[in-house]
Amino acid sequence: MPYFYGFDITYLVLxxxxxxxxxxxxxxxxxxxxxxxxxxxxxxxxxxxAAQRVLFANGVRGVRIERVSGNLTDHYDxxxxxxxxxxxxxxATSTAAIGVACHEAGHAVQYAQNxxxxxxxxxxxxxxxxxxxxxxxxxxxxxxxxFMGDVSYFFIYLGIAAFGLSLVFQLVxxxxxxxxxxxxxxxxxxxGILTTEEQVGARKTLTAAxxxxxxxxxxxxxxxxxxxxxxxxxxRDD
Numbered sequence: 001m002p003y004f005y006g007f008d009i010t011y012l013v014l015x016x017x018x019x020x021x022x023x024x025x026x027x028x029x030x031x032x033x034x035x036x037x038x039x040x041x042x043x044x045x046x047x048x049x050a051a052q053r054v055l056f057a058n059g060v061r062g063v064r065i066e067r068v069s070g071n072l073t074d075h076y077d078x079x080x081x082x083x084x085x086x087x088x089x090x091x092a093t094s095t096a097a098i099g100v101a102c103h104e105a106g107h108a109v110q111y112a113q114n115x116x117x118x119x120x121x122x123x124x125x126x127x128x129x130x131x132x133x134x135x136x137x138x139x140x141x142x143x144x145x146x147f148m149g150d151v152s153y154f155f156i157y158l159g160i161a162a163f164g165l166s167l168v169f170q171l172v173x174x175x176x177x178x179x180x181x182x183x184x185x186x187x188x189x190x191x192g193i194l195t196t197e198e199q200v201g202a203r204k205t206l207t208a209a210x211x212x213x214x215x216x217x218x219x220x221x222x223x224x225x226x227x228x229x230x231x232x233x234x235x236r237d238d
Contacts, residue, residue, distance in 0.1 A: 089101050109174075
């Protein structure tokens, strides 16, 4: 049985360790960014300038670079073709800021060069958003309709499948983020944005950020396995 003396064993064994990993990854990326925000580039290149250099080095034109409020709110918006850099990145000259800015520029380059995984991720976002919102209502509906036999199983399994879409999204996101970081570090090295010693700070910042995506994937996988264990075998038990 998944419950033992009032405790959900599946959550304790599967999900909770992954949630703790995600919390650690989030704290780690913040502490790493803060640490290397104190390491300034000897060439005094700002995050916005570094991002622009990555774009030019890859022959990408027409991408705007704007400032956005918040901390680590940096992102590339393909709908408006704009790279938005946070206050701690846009005009900062630290190795951490340059790493983050170049990473976001890497996403713009991915779109410009029709990088397949990022196109796939953009295509499945609407479906995954709908699936994540409907998964629990569908499962609950199946439980409510348990007296209807096969109909209830249909809704339960459909809900589990809908939740599985979130895992698909996370799995597609991993190569997208890793590739953007690789593009960023290649551009930093080839364009001489940072010295060899300074590149360490940018690389460690991007590695810490990548771990947050790995942790998010682990959480989605654990939650899907939990749903399968809780509800996937109901038909056999009936």
